[in-house]
Amino acid sequence: MTLWFLLGLSASSLLTSLIYVLLFLPFEKTQGVVQKIFYFHVPSAFSMYAFLILGAIMAVFYLIDRRVIYDHISKAAMYTACLFAGLVITSGPIWAKPIWGVYWTWDPRLTTTFIVFILLLAYVFARQVLEDRERGGMKSSVIGAILAIFAVVDIPLIHFSVRLWRGIHPAVLKDPHGLTPAFARGLQVMIMSVFLLATLICLLIFKYLQLKQRVEQLNIQKLQQTERNLSS
Amino acid sequence: MNTYVHFVMGYIVFWLIPFFMLAYLITKVRKLEKEVKRLDDSK
Numbered sequence: 593m594t595l596w597f598l599l600g601l602s603a604s605s606l607l608t609s610l611i612y613v614l615l616f617l618p619f620e621k622t623q624g625v626v627q628k629i630f631y632f633h634v635p636s637a638f639s640m641y642a643f644l645i646l647g648a649i650m651a652v653f654y655l656i657d658r659r660v661i662y663d664h665i666s667k668a669a670m671y672t673a674c675l676f677a678g679l680v681i682t683s684g685p686i687w688a689k690p691i692w693g694v695y696w697t698w699d700p701r702l703t704t705t706f707i708v709f710i711l712l713l714a715y716v717f718a719r720q721v722l723e724d725r726e727r728g729g730m731k732s733s734v735i736g737a738i739l740a741i742f743a744v745v746d747i748p749l750i751h752f753s754v755r756l757w758r759g760i761h762p763a764v765l766k767d768p769h770g771l772t773p774a775f776a777r778g779l780q781v782m783i784m785s786v787f788l789l790a791t792l793i794c795l796l797i798f799k800y801l802q803l804k805q806r807v808e809q810l811n812i813q814k815l816q817q818t819e820r821n822l823s824s
Numbered sequence: 825m826n827t828y829v830h831f832v833m834g835y836i837v838f839w840l841i842p843f844f845m846l847a848y849l850i851t852k853v854r855k856l857e858k859e860v861k862r863l864d865d866s867k
Contacts, residue, residue, distance in 0.1 A: 595853075599846075626827040629834040636838075679841055686834040690827045789842055796849040803856035810863035817867075 595795060602788045609785040613778040620775075629687040631778055635786035636679040637705075641747055643673040643790060644708070648744035651737035660805065663733045667719060668797035670740055672790050674712035681709050692760065700753035701761040704746055711743040 613631045620627035650666035653659075684702065685695040696702065715736060722732035754763040763770070771779065 599850075624827050625831045626834075628831060632834075632838045675841065675845055679838065682837050682841075683834050686830050686837065690830050793842065793845055793849065796846070796853060800849060800853050800856065803853065803860060807856060807859050807863065810860065810867075814863065814866070 595792070595799065598788070598792045598795065602785070602792045605788055606785040609778075609781040613782060617774055617778045623691055626687055626690050629683055631782045632786060633680060633683045633687065634779060635783040636676045636683065638783055639787055639790035640673050640676040640680060640708075641751075642787065643669040643676065643794060644712075644740075644744055644747060646794075647673055648740045651740035654733060655737050658730075663736070664798055664801040664805075666740055667736060667801060668794045670712065670715050670736070670743075671797050672794040673743075674709075674716050675793065676790055677705070677709040677712050680705060697760065699759035699761050700757040701750060701759050704750040704753050708743055708746045708750060711739065711746065715739045715743065 614628060617628075619625055647666045647669035650662045650669060654662035654666055684705075688697075689695050718739060719732055719736050722735060726732065753759060754761055
């Protein structure tokens with residue numbers, strides 16, 4: 593019920609925000625229409641940060657307490673972060689080609705984001721492969737938790753890379769004259785909508801993991817009952 | 825290349841990736857919900 597409500601809320605908020613930024617906000621003077629990619633590129637990056645941090649916090653909790661629910665929250669958050677990192681890494685080059693003349697350059701921010709994306713992909717593959725080998729095993733959760741903590745360390749590097757190494761990636765949010773009030777408002781509504789979408793995806797993954805565990809438990813119970821019936 | 829082409833490409837990516845992810849997850853969750861119900865009923 594909550595999920596359906598969230599789905600409706602997320603869809604309507606995303607649609608309204610997109611109509612606002614695409615139809616009501618003016619084109620940027622030098623970049624033109626392609627600047628509008630910024631309205632989902634930046635919110636996707638923020639969502640990636642937020643869910644990566646959540647994933648790492650829950651991974652620490654899991655390593656301390658070993659409760660399955662922490663592992664499920666961490667896994668759902670990390671998968672969501674991976675999806676949004678994918679959005680950031682594909683939308684960036686689409687914007688860059690007409691503005692910089694190239695799809696990709698080894699700028700510090702691009703490189704650090706690419707490293708995080710690779711770490712998130714490694715997380716997803718590691719979890720899938722290890723769980724296939726040892727269903728319900730602890731090895732996959734522990735390795736996942738370590739990878740999540742390792743990936744979150746890169747966030748400050750991405751964030752401060754523009755200042756630290758002076759790359760060509762724009763840093764309009766830190767510049768006081770970077771965004772006009774209208775553009776900033778557009779960005780704020782899109783951040784809220786994209787974050788809502790990311791939350792919905794994370795909740796769905798979490799629910800999927802919980803249900804999968806429940807099915808496994810019920811199957812084991814059923815098997816034990818059949819064995820008891822056969823022996824009696 | 826025309827900036828409009830890049831703009832359209834960008835928004836197609838933005839709609840397609842989360843849309844397929846959502847559709848895939850909703851299908852999986854509903855399938856598992858049915859499975860849990862079936863197993864609960866057969867107890």
